Amino acid sequence: MTFIPASTQLLQAIKTNNALKVEELILDSDTKRDLILNHINEHGKESLLNLIPRFRSKGLIVSIENIINI
Numbered sequence: 866m867t868f869i870p871a872s873t874q875l876l877q878a879i880k881t882n883n884a885l886k887v888e889e890l891i892l893d894s895d896t897k898r899d900l901i902l903n904h905i906n907e908h909g910k911e912s913l914l915n916l917i918p919r920f921r922s923k924g925l926i927v928s929i930e931n932i933i934n935i
Contacts, residue, residue, distance in 0.1 A: 875904055879912045884919035892925060901932050 871894055878886035894900045904913060910933055920926050 884916045888920045
């Protein structure tokens with residue numbers, strides 16, 4: 866079994882517009898803030914922002930908005 870880093874899993878989920886998987890990966894991460902910031906720094910914020918309306922966790926939405934400063 867191969868270990869796939871959370872950042873790679875997050876990127877794949879975002880590229881496939883899988884909002885549920887993106888939300889799950891972020892919520893299950895011990896380093897939510899770092900995971901989000903690393904993704905934004907490497908790949909930009911637009912694709913992540915497009916998925917936010919589909920998230921079920923309002924707390925996660927607020928957290929991401931605060932990190933991105935929107």
